[in-house]
Amino acid sequence: MLGKWMSAVILTVSFLFTTPAVLGQEKGAVRAGFSAESLSGQKILLFRPSVWVGEQSTGGMGEPNADWTAQARDFLNAELARRQIEFSNELIIEPDLVGEDAKLFSEHRALFNSVANSVVNYQFFAGNRLPTRKNKAFDWTLGEGTKEIAERTGARYGLFVRTEDQYGSFGRKMFQVLAIGLVGAGVSSGKHVGYAGLVDLHTGDLVWLNADEQMGGDVRTEEGMQKRVGQLLEDFPGLKPVAVAAK
Template sequence: MRFNHCARATLLALALCASSAAFGQEKTGNKEGFSLKPGTARIVLMRPVIGAGEQSTGGMYEPNADWTNQARENIAAALAQAQSQLGNQVVAYSEAASGEGPIVTQYSHLFSAVADSVIEYQFFPGNRLPTKKRDKGFEWAIGPGIASLKSLEGADYALFISTHDEYGSTGRKVLQIVGMLGGVGVTSGVHVGHAGLVDLKTGQLVWLNADRQMGGDVRTAEGAQKRVKQLLEGFPGKPAEVTLAGQ
């Protein structure tokens, strides 16, 4: 009985801390003055950057090829369903004969790095840099070089998507329980997601939705739909809130 009371008290304290952190953290940013009316833009959906694996007992990331392939297939299917409901013309990226695949991949990873910096240095109030205070606006970019890519000619914006999931191993979950009993916080599982719209004329990030506590098990079709719904929440120019099948 004593063990149960201690465990419950610890879990409640952790839940309250997590709720406070989540409450204080922003998840969405828009460049000042940016707006997107439905039916006014051509948007290229870039190839999502997706990774899934296991979090070891020591907290190390161990990639899992099968899980990653499942996640890619499931997220691709969910995005295919959602992209026609975003209020503008959204087309999948095609390298065609440009040979720009490698550099586009670099831009996708650069976007992920920028999005993570936004979470760290602007979305968390306590970590905000002096130049990223609320009154300084939302000023982030992946560079003007993207405007010169032939494979993106004729498009107005690029929609970047990235997800990273680490599912806690049995050892990690046991360590988390032991940590709780000892009053030490140990996380089990990492679920990060970024979705961002980049202006292809300037390389500026005009909209971002990013969170380090995403929901939805991307290894399943239903979970991937939940993840995509969260990623595209608040998408500019969307005529109405979209409910994906099964949600």
Template structure:
């Protein structure tokens, strides 16, 4: 009994020192001064989401899985179709991109992912903020950009903003899960799986990031329809001008009746 109390106090003391950054970090932010009311007459270009789905090898390496990726892409596409009418403003589906356009779109998506990762790592994460970003936070400044080359993306000339969505889901292999169990027994933390999701609204003239919802620990198994719907709800909650959160509440209360 005395040992248990010692362990409890020890672990809680470390958690208190750590000030709970894992549990208490922000997930979304809006650029200062940006406001998008519903039915504003603004057009939002919905870019084809980037999906990276695969398995984490025992050694921790990402091994892409084409079947899972295709499933997830279809599921997320369906869930987005269903959510569109709740986004509050006119949605334009980006035309299919080929050749140089497709390459440019992929590169911008990769940049969006890198920017989102930097926001999580260096501005949202309380214990890891860069001094200059800490200063920005105090002044309520959220200043990130993809650059004005977004204006040349396919479909950009017919819209005001673009909605970027990026998902990376890595499921722990059997070997990795076993390693995790062994790690637990040995007192070494071994992670298994990774579920990263970013949704961002970008100004198509300047490239400025107007709104971002980014989380490195998303819910919903994107390989399943229900899981993908959950993921899309999570990605688009608090989307400027949207009624998604309200619609969910209405749907949930309706189902309960």
């Protein structure tokens, strides 16, 4: 049995040499013409955050954990609620909806995730840049379908938050050790991705994005989630200035 497991490890390690490495990065961008002044007097709709937490298998596949995900979602909602006083604008929480209304919001949460992934993969990370995005301005949109959300909520902007965490299993951690010992290959254990983005609901334009594919903070704990949210909202233009005490 151990021999078969070792053979699988060696085969997987050899695959590393034919697979491009995925490098984590932290990156942010603001659409040309947008600034903190653009938010003055405007309401911001906080969409229901997208949260996924699970375990990374020996082979690197993500396996969802419902308890971890529910726990992380509760911590995230509580931390965002606690931080509302830090926002310069009135923050509207996405209401509980059913039917077509729920579908409209759900579709746009999924659309944001798709667009944010595209920004990270094809503009932020130089190695994968599309020719049409090379040296181009930050110019991405969710489309004009967001107008309907603006009309229903009275919000001008929408704030989206996404976190995905895979914690390395015992097998994955052992795989790390064996990979280094057998062929000297470095193998990552765990995956911690987070995106926060602001969308102009009147136009659908993505006006601000903060993305980090190597985030900190254990989202399964209250303290860890506080750190995570702090990283997600770093440089967010809608936060109140932090007062600096005089020396």
